[in-house]
Amino acid sequence: MAVSPHDGRGRVAQDDAGAHLPAQGDVVEPLACGRDAATVWDHAEAGTLDAHERECPHCGAAVADARGLEAMVSRLAAQPLVPPPTVVDRVVGAVLAELRPRDLLVLDSPYGPAALDATAAAAVLRGVVDAMDGMRARSCRISRPAGDAGRPVPPAEVSMTVTARFGIELASATARVRQMVLAAGEQALGVPVTRVDIEVVDVFDLPQPSSPAGREGR
């Protein structure tokens, strides 16, 4: 591309390894002094003009334009624009209305066929983990193979990823997660669970809203 990388300040119109060459009209013309006009403008906005840019009349004109526009643009940017809360409400309403069951978990029901949406079941199990101190559920997948007709349905298996607060004792925490998930499967879902795979995929260090770190010692 014909855009010459001038001596000025680094990030001159690089050609993006040829992936996206700018159309002719989108090329930044260099200033008469050779500096890249967009870079000078960026420096003016960021307050990082170098010696040349402060002295040069060509750069000076660009800087004056930048400063003049910036005053108004920053006023515009400062104006609060908040969407009415009804937008997300409507979106969630529409999403809920178009929800269709995906995977179904067979429930043990003496009264007739019953099934539970696996997404809903997973959300319940995540909620159980979220309620535990220092643990958060991320992925949660629960599956239950369909049994052969006339035979008891095999129990479900759960596979979860969790994040844990930094410093928490992971072995006992995951053991508790497993115990709680088994219990919730039985109690809240009515789905016996035999296997709970737990993978701790991240740690977080939650700043306590009311008190800074250090309260953990109790």
Next chain:
Amino acid sequence: MTDPDTGPDAGSVGVVTEGRMDGHERRDPGGTVAALRDAGDVRTPVPSAGPAPVPREAVEQPRPAVGARLADLDEHTLVVRAQEGDVRAFEALARRHQTALYRLAVRVLGNRSDAEDALQDSLLDAWRRIGSFRGDASFSTWTYRIVANRCTGMLRRTRPPVPVADPGAAGGDDAAGLVGRSRPRSPERQAELDAGMAALGDALAALPHDQRVCFVLRELEGLGYTEIAQITGTGEATVRGRIHRARKTLAEVMRPWR
């Protein structure tokens, strides 16, 4: 309750948890949440078939805790949950990002009601496509891109592009909405500033779409060239060029207000 018909027709059960996860009734379009929560009782008799030796609070506690913490969850966690079909996680993401997305839409479209439509449609689109979000860019970049695309699509459909050389022709009332003239005023200087802001709004509205999107993302949203390139699906050099042309045009128009 023991009627087989109450056996979850999975459609309703799928939403049961939505009511449950919600933990509190923030909204209830047409009472559906209440109805679904009732449907949720289907779940209750099921475990009664067997003994329940495990502490009850294990399953009772989540309500307040989850409600309180969903908004605190890290973005990656919310995205994964949403990808697995958790509507409330998606809602938390939507609430987290809606203001920035709305700002972009208002600045690009020039009025609030179109921007609301664009935001709403974009969020629905994001929900439907969230499975395809791979995390190559941030979730914020991904959603900005959806909104930017929708806005340019709307502009193409509804308005012929306004020539740059004719900035006064565009905007009008729209530009007034864009710059929010309803704020309390003080005398002359304020009037002058207002006029300047209105002029800026008009000039912004008169920019070519692609320049306006890039300019708004850079100067009003404060994003870097790389991210803007990802959002607009173009190269960084092109983004720099568009922003620079927009700056020059606007600076020219705004010279009298300096």
